[in-house]
Amino acid sequence: MLVLGIESSCDETGAAVVRDGRYLLSNVVASQIEIHNRYGGVVPEVASRQQIAAIIPVVETALAQASCSWDDLDAISATYGPGLAGSLLVGLTVGKTLALARNKPFLGVNHLEAHLYANWLRDEPAPAEDAVEAALREQPGDPLFPLICLVISGAHSEIVLVREHGDYQLLGRTRDDAAGEALDKVSRVLGLGYPGGPAIQRMAQQAEDAYVEQKKSVKKARNVYRLPRAWLRGTYDFSFSGVKTAMLHLAEGATDATRTHEEGKPSTQYTRYTRMGEQAAQAGAPDVALLASGFQEAIVDVLAVKTRMAAQEYQVKQVILAGGVAANLSLRARMRQELQPLGIRLSYPSIDFCTDNAAMIASAAFFHLSLGERHGMELDVQPGLSLPFRK
Ligand code: ATP
Ligand code: MG
Ligand code: FE
Numbered sequence: 001m002l003v004l005g006i007e008s009s010c011d012e013t014g015a016a017v018v019r020d021g022r023y024l025l026s027n028v029v030a031s032q033i034e035i036h037n038r039y040g041g042v043v044p045e046v047a048s049r050q051q052i053a054a055i056i057p058v059v060e061t062a063l064a065q066a067s068c069s070w071d072d073l074d075a076i077s078a079t080y081g082p083g084l085a086g087s088l089l090v091g092l093t094v095g096k097t098l099a100l101a102r103n104k105p106f107l108g109v110n111h112l113e114a115h116l117y118a119n120w121l122r123d124e125p126a127p128a129e130d131a132v133e134a135a136l137r138e139q140p141g142d143p144l145f146p147l148i149c150l151v152i153s154g155a156h157s158e159i160v161l162v163r164e165h166g167d168y169q170l171l172g173r174t175r176d177d178a179a180g181e182a183l184d185k186v187s188r189v190l191g192l193g194y195p196g197g198p199a200i201q202r203m204a205q206q207a208e209d210a211y212v213e214q215k216k217s218v219k220k221a222r223n224v225y226r227l228p229r230a231w232l233r234g235t236y237d238f239s240f241s242g243v244k245t246a247m248l249h250l251a252e253g254a255t256d257a258t259r260t261h262e263e264g265k266p267s268t269q270y271t272r273y274t275r276m277g278e279q280a281a282q283a284g285a286p287d288v289a290l291l292a293s294g295f296q297e298a299i300v301d302v303l304a305v306k307t308r309m310a311a312q313e314y315q316v317k318q319v320i321l322a323g324g325v326a327a328n329l330s331l332r333a334r335m336r337q338e339l340q341p342l343g344i345r346l347s348y349p350s351i352d353f354c355t356d357n358a359a360m361i362a363s364a365a366f367f368h369l370s371l372g373e374r375h376g377m378e379l380d381v382q383p384g385l386s387l388p389f390r391k
Contacts, residue, residue: 001074004098004370005362006059009083009111010092010154011047012037013054014358015062017073019135021366022120024065027359028353030054033195040188048086055094061290062358070102077365080108080154081385082374088381096377107365108375111356112387115153116162117320117367118349118360119143130134143319143347150307151333151387153323154180154195158238159310160387165367170389171310172236179299179325182240186247186295190288201328207289225250225294229302236310243298250291299329308338318345327354 002025007014011032017025021303036042063069078095081088099106107209120142146197148171151158157174177185180197187196204222209223230239311319319339325331326348339346343354353360380386 001366001368002068002072003362003363003365004059004062004073004076005109005358005360006076006091006095006359007111007114007356007358008051008079008087008094009079009081010057010356011042012356013051013058013091014356014361015055015059016358016362017062017066017068018121018354018359018362018366021117021234021332021363021370022122022142023124024121024359026062026064026066027357028058028062028065029352029357030058037194040194041184042084044084044086047084048090051087051090054257055090059094059098059235070104071103073104075099075105075107075365075369076102077107077109077245077361077369078380079111079114079361081382082111082384083381085383088153088383092379092381096379100377105369105374106379107369107373108379109361109364110385110387111361112151112153112156112322112385114360114364115151116149116160116320117364118322118357119320119347121349121353121359121365123350143320144345146314147314147318147320148307148311148314148316149320149322150326150335151322152179152303152325153289154184155179156323157238157240157325158316158387159307160389161310162314166388168387168389170387171314172238172306174238174240175232176241177244179240179303180323182244182299183296183325186244186251189248189251190291192288192292195324197328200292200296201330203289203292204330207293207367209347210289220292222291222297222321223294224290227298229298231302234383236306238302238306240299243295245292247295251288296328296330300328300334303331304334304338307335307340311339312342316344318347319370320346322354323349325357327351 002019005016013030016027076095078091080092096106145334146163149160149162151160155178157178159171161169161171181202184196187199195391208218208221227243228241307319332348333344
């Protein structure tokens with residue numbers, strides 16, 4: 001089954017053609033990172049306007065790269081939530097309109113579920129066309145149920161037990177900031193730009209490499225700034241606002257030399273921190289890199305330990321990572337360390353499929369479409385949509 005996926009929930013415009021939920025024929029993403037970097041984060045009105053400009057060329061390119069005509073497509077799918085209302089509206093409207101005009105089945109996709117299904121995507125080329133029935137059976141390389149999914153993205157941090165396709169049980173979630181959100185905010189304060197996750201990872205790597213070169217351990221680099229962890233014991237919930245605030249205070253100290261405001265009155269204004277951070281980063285202040293390393297470690301530590309505990313309690317065969325923060329190399333390595341001794345399998349999407357893309361939308365759509373699910377033209381955007389948890 002060939003599915004066209006469309007993604008427009010935030011600041012990425014994506015279109016992809018995917019066979020049987022796994023094999024990529026094309027995957028096109030137009031990112032607005034450079035535009036939003038100027039503001040230190042995504043500006044919703046700007047994002048939706050950019051979506052309108054990008055969507056048609058992106059869809060056309062995806063079809064062309066897949067060498068695929070409209071006749072070849074079996075269905076069309078688009079994200080309907082969660083995300084920014086204005087951005088969602090663009091992709092959903094285009095998806096529904098194309099389905100209507102080309103007389104194809106349509107399916108609206110939950111963006112978070114799609115982040116999970118990125119784990120079904122593969123880098124290898126598509127084999128000769130399979131019957132849908134065969135494709136629906138578990139294939140070698142597919143994640144094994146029951147599994148624990150750690151969803152860590154720009155707006156979500158959740159530990160979810162997945163017993164089967166579509167069977168989601170929420171075990172824990174963040175009580176304040178999402179992991180990605182904390183990374184993005186702290187990056188801004190350190191003057192490292194947007195998006196924060198990759199920037200913090202790069203800086204942390206610099207600090208850790210420097211320590212290794214000096215024959216000191218990576219662990220030591222990560223502990224120069226030992227940041228607080230909110231364990232919230234007895235729950236699988238997270239909280240990242242404490243470590244974020246601790247970072248704000250530390251970042252201020254780390255950039256003392258360039259302090260421009262009144263002594264003893266720490267400002268909470270991001271703009272001011274950002275200016276100081278930028279100066280410090282330009283001057284190559286080593287503290288910024290060590291701060292990044294300590295901060296990343298504090299987040300990775302809590303995510304990895306709690307996910308491992310959930311995997312043990314629910315005796316799952318596999319853990320999967322989903323969402324933009326799953327691209328983090330430090331987290332991937334730490335998860336392997338936690339799970340390998342227990343014989344629990346770990347998988348994560350390849351880097352390009354961790355952050356927002358349309359291939360994952362087409363993949364999630366495939367598993368629903370195969371069960372006969374369809375949406376009508378009345379489907380509307382749902383900016384606050386969550387995973388469909390069992391009660
Ligand atoms: P949601 O999926 O919850 O609606 P979103 O779509 O904005 O939110 P994603 O695109 O899944 O979020 O992920 C973006 C987040 O991933 C950003 O916060 C970004 O900083 C983070 N991120 C991207 N790459 C990395 C990395 N290498 N390490 C850590 N974080 C990363
Ligand atoms: Mg994004
Ligand atoms: Fe996302």
